[in-house]
Amino acid sequence: MMGGTQPDFEFERRFFVSHPPQDLLKGSDPNVIVQTYFLAEDGYALRVRLQATAFQGDLPLSSEGKSVIETLEDSFDLCMLTVKGPMVGGTRYEAERELDIGIGIEMCLRGGKTLVKKRYGVWLDEDGWVIDLFCTPNAPLVIAECERTGPVTDLAIPSFCTIEVTDDARFSNDSLVHNPYSTWVESFQSELRNRNHDYMGGFGDNSLSSL
Template sequence: MTDGGNGDFEFERRFLLKDVPVDLLDAPALIVQSYFLAQDGFAIRLRVQASATDATLAASTSPLHVLEEHTFDFCALTVKGPTNGGTRYEAEREIDVNVGIEMIRRGGGRIVKTRYSAWLGADGWVIDVFGGANHPLVIAECERSGPVVDLQIPSFCLTEITDDRRFSNDYLSHTPYSGWAASFAAELAVSGPRFRQDFGHNARLPGE
């Protein structure tokens, strides 16, 4: 979450990727999340993170096994509201890692992913590579301290999913991507890529 003077709100745009650009796989962090509430865009989430951990994730990856196999150094409890035009209420509080791990073990809808960070053009981006039931989903997002307008969109972004609730982590925790990936691919083949035009001017990165 970014706090840029707008209180407990996050501002981001999100995109679906087909492949992961290998040269952008930098600053990895392994993340396991559990959603104890995920309904109508409202969510209560626990997240644990293992910094500088580049884990290879597959469809067979179990979030619970990941908890056993790695050492986590950060945990946060987060409350979220529905997304509206790339803006979402989000309040976060850091909690004890051991308490968070035990709560994730005991319940909620779990997801596992490796997050990479990259600086592209004028913005910082994160790329999430999912494992388990959400494999092989890859999502890139750009977050700012205010509305994400006039964005330079990398060519590897397949289509925009900013307000597509199906791709929110809380939705994925109970309706994994593997169960509807084929139907979405068919939908995309008919409709074609979509990039929102109400966030100022969309541009490509210089040199692309």
């Protein structure tokens, strides 16, 4: 990880994954993340995130929004209120503050639009990565991201990363909650067939890892 942390900013790069690395995910319990957006427009977002850490139950990818909140009500162990600004070159303003879990649950049940994902954490080379498997209506979307405390440069990109989508607004969570992946997956798959491995420039020397 890089030093020199800057509060209230996040530095990350995100990648579309065609085929999840099952060998890396096997045997680990994911965090179940439920995000309800009360504002998501033009790159600005206000959301409440509920998390069930290392969830050991069965949550199929066909699960949807508000029903998951009710199902996992007793499993949530973290709730965060988050505001975000637009992504600019792998950097985004983000301020997070912890919120009472019970209050967060009631807010999310009463308003906003909700998305659900199962998040796996893996350590590759010198970086921590998360791999998100999205539930309905964003299934079968899989996104891998690497986040650091400073700009994500000189990155060893795992071979399971198909193309980079860091600056592709379609893949931001606050866009997906309004325009789910399942509604445009066919057009994107057609687009993907005409693209090679695309990675952002201006971030040092990218290399393709064999992992």
